[in-house]
Structures are given as structure tokens and as C-alpha cells.
Amino acid sequence: MTRPQMTLEDYLAMLRRRWILIAMFAIVGGPIAYGISKTLPSKYTSKTLVLIEQPTVPTDLIRPVVTESISERLASMQQQILSRTRLEPIITQFGLYPEAKSAPMEDLVARLQKAIEVTAIRPMEETSNQLPGFNISVTMDNPRTAQAVCTAITSMFIEENLRLRQQHSEETTEFLAQQLADAKTKLDEQDAKLAAFQRRYLGSLPDDDKSNLNILMGLTSQLDAITQALSRAEQDKNFAESQLNQALDAWHAAQNGSNPQTLDQQLTLLEAKLADLQSRYTDNYPDVVKAKGDVAALKARIAEQGQTVSDAHGSNDGTKPMLEPEGIQRLRIQIHALAQVIAEKTKEQEDVRQQIKLYQARVQSSPAVEQEYKELTRGYDTALQTYHELDKKRADSEMATNLERRQEGEQFRVLDPASLPDHPSFPNRPLFALGGFGAGLGLGLGLAFLLEVRDTSIRNERDVEFALRLPVIAMVPAIEPVAHAKPKEGSRSLEMNGGVGAGAGARA
Secondary structure (H helix, E strand, O other): OOOOOOOHHHHHHHHHHHHHHHHHHHHHHHHHHHHHHHHOOOEEEEEEEEEEEOOOOOOOOOOOOOOOOHHHHHHHHHHHHOOHHHHHHHHHHHOOOHHHHOOOHHHHHHHHHHHEEEEEEOOOOOOOOOOOEEEEEEEEOOHHHHHHHHHHHHHHHHHHHHHHHHHHHHHHHHHHHHHHHHHHHHHHHHHHHHHHHHHHOOOOOHHHHHHHHHHHHHHHHHHHHHHHHHHHHHHHHHHHHHHHHHHHHHHHHHHOOOOOHHHHHHHHHHHHHHHHHHHHOOOOOHHHHHHHHHHHHHHHHHHHHHHHHHHHHOOOOOOOOOOOOHHHHHHHHHHHHHHHHHHHHHHHHHHHHHHHHHHHHHHHOHHHHHHHHHHHHHHHHHHHHHHHHHHHHHHHHHHHHHHHHOOOOOEEEEEEOOOOOOOOOEOOHHHHHHHHHHHHHHHHHHHHHHHHHHOOOOOOHHHHHHHHOOOOOOOOOOOOOOOOOOOOHHHHHHHHHHHHHHHHHHHO
């Protein structure tokens, strides 16, 4: 017979009926589990706490080269340290497993890897991403062996951290030095191109535009002045040559006894020219001053010419050549000097014209030169900027490397050395006993419930209605003599069954 759905009262009644069975299993379970724990081999766990100290020099002054987070670096170091190549010497050094000679080394390494546990300490502040440290625990059969292995593993973590940081810093510095050398080569190439361009277009660079225009304007003014000076020199020379010709004619005529009327005519012309100039210019004007000087010189020559003629008639030696008068010699010297001035001015004029052509060509070619110069300077500035950036990074990397060599960077420091366990971490016998008690209690409850389910006894009104499918009219309790003891549960159940049956029969 399947039983109706049990209520809380049914469960409590079941506990009252089966409490002995449940208690017996619960009491027996604890000692049995404790005894089983005594048979298991003891395991001892040695623990150490390693703190992660920040660099002694602030990161604002010297930026660390190692940018990998401590979590990633710790995971990487854990994989390297717990590898076979690193753990096999520890197994051999401490003789961890007696079966090392017969068992494969891979199995022994796997056992040691399971015995080592590295646990990171999470930061107390949620905003902090830096781990404050980590725990290393090693579980072995012997407490001193566990302590020794834990100390060795901790030393390996510290040494590996120093080695990795220093190696990474040195490799970064070497890489930046190589990049800096390449940047220096490119910078030298750009510098050589720029220097060759500046030599090639010297004076035509964009910075020379203003000076070229100023020089060109100055040369133009200089050319005008030279042209005017050359024109005046040519006029003076022509005039001096005409005077020389007249003076020579007069002198030769005097030598032949002729009347020197030509000098008087020339003086008349000069005086007329002086009067014309004085009517147009002041007395300080150069042409007026020069004309006055010419008139005075011609008058002196006429007077001298008259004296020379009288001297020539009184001379006894007519065949002796006579020297040219001083006026003619001065004219010849003047003409020669003017000729030299004209030659110099002509040469200066040609030189200035060549310079003007040069600066005009520079001004005209300035836009094309400026475009090419901008391209070269842009490449040079880029190479120079790259060189300076790499040089600064290399200097920072060298300082960070020196910091790592002096062990003043981020490093691991042992806060709690590897402990010597005084009691085994496994098995935990009180916990085993408590677990055995719980298991016995659960087993007793399960067995009691199974017995209740398999029991088909009718104990209450619900059981009668569920078994007979008929309602119960009345319940007749068992009547016992007063002197008798309290009936047992079984007899009471039988009487109750009889009463129920009677009631059912009466209803029928």
C-alpha cells in the first residue's frame, strides 16, 4: 500500500518511532570516520607570504620599462617555475619521492605541481589594480621537506622576477639603442642632403628672398649711378680731347710763326658756355665749377703761349725740339685719367649688370627652390624629431635598467618565511569525525524514511480513509485496565485497528 502524502506531524512521529536507529548510526559514524582518518597518510603544508614592493624611485621620475601587469607576470613566472626543467632538480635535490627510480619523472613532476599552490592576494581597494602580494603553499609528507621545498620555490620566484625585469630592461635598452643608431643614420643622410641643397642654391633659399630683393634694388641704384658717372666721364674726355687738339694746333701754329687766334676763339667759346651754364645752374654746380676752371686754364695757356712764341724767336738753335707746353701736358694727363675712369666705370657697370642678372635669376627661381627646400626640411625635421624621441626613450630605459640592476625597482620581498607545520593539514581528524557524524545521521534518517515507506501499518484516520476509500465515522480508543501498564505501541495499534474495523463494520 502506498502511503498518503506525509505532513510535518508524520515526520515528527517517524522521528519518535525511529530515533534509536538514527542515533545509533549518527554515533557510530563519527568514530568510524575518525578511525579511517587515522589510516590515511599525513600531509603537511608549509606556507609563505611574499609582498610586492613598489620601486623606491617614483614612477613619475623614472618610468619603468616593464609595463606588463603583475598578475600576468606572476602567471607567466608560475608556468616557468612549475615546469619540468625547474622542478626536476628539486625532486632530485630533496629526494621527495622514494619511488623516483622506478616511476616516470613526468608523474613525479605532476605530483609536485599538484602539491604547489600559488594564490594571489587581492587588493583591499576595488580601484587598485596592483596585487599587494601572493601566498605560496607546498604540501608534502614530511614537514621539514615541505618547508625546504617552499623556501626553494619562493627563492625561485624572487630570482626569476629579478632576472625577468633586468633582462626585459636590457633588451629594451639594446633595442632602443639600435633604433637610435638607425635614426642617426637617417638623420645624417637628411642632413647631408640639406647641406648639399644649401650649397647648391646658396643665396636662393627662402630665407634669402628679402635680402635678394634689397640687394637687387641697391644694385639697380648703383648701376644708375655708375651709368651717370660713366656718361659724365665720357663727356669730360671728349671735351678735354677737343681742348687738346686746339692747344696742339695753337702750339704748332706758334712754332711755325702763325698768329694764335684759335686760342682766343676757344676762349670765346668757353666763356659763352660758362655764361650759358651760369644762367641755368648755380655757381656750385659741378659743370659750372669745371667750366670756370677751363676758362681760367685757357687764359693762362694763352698768356703762356705768347711767352713761348717770343722765346722761340730769340732762340739760336732752331733744330732743337721743344717740349710741349704745360697746359697740353695737363690736358694729356687729364684725358688719360678720364680714360682710366671710363674703363673702370665700364667694368663696374658690367659687373653690376652681371650681379643684377644673378639676383634676378635667384628671385625668379625662388618658388621652385622653396618647394624643394620645404620637402627637404620636412624630412629633416621628422628625422630629427624621431631621433630626439628615441634618444629620450633610450636614456629613460638606461636609467630604468640601472634601477633594476641596483634592485631598487619593483621586487618581491618575503614577509613570512616558509613555516614549519606542527600538525598535518590532511587529514583533519576532527573534521573527519564531524563528517562521519553527519554521514551517519544522514544514513540513519534515510534508513528510517525507507522503513517508514515500506511499513503498511494503519496508524491514524488518514491512513484508514486512504486505504478503504471510506470516510471514518468515529474512533473507538482502546480501553485498558487501570492496573495495567501503558500498552506498547504495537498493541495499541492493533486495538486501534480493531476499533476502526468495528466502526467500519457498523457503518456497513
